[in-house]
Amino acid sequence: MPIRLLQLTDLHLFGDPHGQLLGITTRGSFEAVLELALSSDAQPSAIVVSGDLVHDETPAGYRYLRETLKRTDLPHYCVAGNHDDVGLMQEHLGSAALGSVALRRLRSWNLVFLDSSVSGQEGGHLTAAQLNQLQDLLEENRAPTAIFLHHHPVPIQSAWMDTMGVDNGSELIALCDRNPHIKALVFGHIHQSFSAKHGECSILGAPSTCFQFLSGSKDFAIDDSPPGYRELTLYPDGSLATKVVRLEHYAELPLHQVGGY
Numbered sequence: 001m002p003i004r005l006l007q008l009t010d011l012h013l014f015g016d017p018h019g020q021l022l023g024i025t026t027r028g029s030f031e032a033v034l035e036l037a038l039s040s041d042a043q044p045s046a047i048v049v050s051g052d053l054v055h056d057e058t059p060a061g062y063r064y065l066r067e068t069l070k071r072t073d074l075p076h077y078c079v080a081g082n083h084d085d086v087g088l089m090q091e092h093l094g095s096a097a098l099g100s101v102a103l104r105r106l107r108s109w110n111l112v113f114l115d116s117s118v119s120g121q122e123g124g125h126l127t128a129a130q131l132n133q134l135q136d137l138l139e140e141n142r143a144p145t146a147i148f149l150h151h152h153p154v155p156i157q158s159a160w161m162d163t164m165g166v167d168n169g170s171e172l173i174a175l176c177d178r179n180p181h182i183k184a185l186v187f188g189h190i191h192q193s194f195s196a197k198h199g200e201c202s203i204l205g206a207p208s209t210c211f212q213f214l215s216g217s218k219d220f221a222i223d224d225s226p227p228g229y230r231e232l233t234l235y236p237d238g239s240l241a242t243k244v245v246r247l248e249h250y251a252e253l254p255l256h257q258v259g260g261y
């Protein structure tokens with residue numbers, strides 16, 4: 001039986017149920033994407049939420065997320081993004097909030113979660129301690145491994161966005177070279193679909209559950225593509241299949257604000 005993971009990312013929720021960002025009511029778009037993700041005939045194994053959980057960093061935002069994920073009755077794992085407050089996450093998400101480096105074993109796969117957020121910064125970083133701990137985990141168990149983090153560890157050919165990836169992403173890529181059992185690096189942050197290969201390792205970004213950034217854009221630019229999520233199917237032999245699924249239509253369109261949000 002393969003593992004079926006749902007990756008939802010960049011929720012940008014608010015404590016206020018009606019809170020909007022760039023014209024999108026982010027709780028509404030998150031709920032629509034979650035409903036779509038859960039509606040498939042194939043039973044999901046777990047949900048991964050890859051950062052930028054709560055935009056206004058409020059306890060109410062995190063508590064709403066905890067209750068909503070709990071209602072799915074699925075294991076769920078949350079990593080921090082640049083818009084998160086790690087202390088509030090730990091306090092209000094409970095065991096769903098993963099720390100600096102966390103390992104969850106799911107059947108024949110290892111899922112590893114890294115906190116790439118840096119307090120007060122938009123870009124990400126992995127500390128030497130995190131990379132060493134990750135290397136130790138990878139040496140202890142050579143099962144096929146998928147690694148999840150918020151920031152992109154490789155350039156995505158979008159100049160403004162590439163100023164705020166993992167600033168030492170090349171060290172994570174070097175680790176992939178030394179550990180061919182890393183089968184996927186999966187991230188959020190970029191608010192767009194991204195798919196590349198580094199050797200046998202899949203490098204995967206996903207659309208946001210709210211608004212999207214225009215792929216390949218030199219400067220900040222919004223894209224009208226609907227909200228979505230990524231699905232990963234992990235097979236016992238270490239191979240995987242993946243696809244991005246979007247809402248067919250979402251009533252709210254994002255505001256095309258210039259310069260940022």
Ligand SMILES: [Fe+2]
Pocket residue numbers: 010012052081189190191
């Ligand atoms: Fe985000």
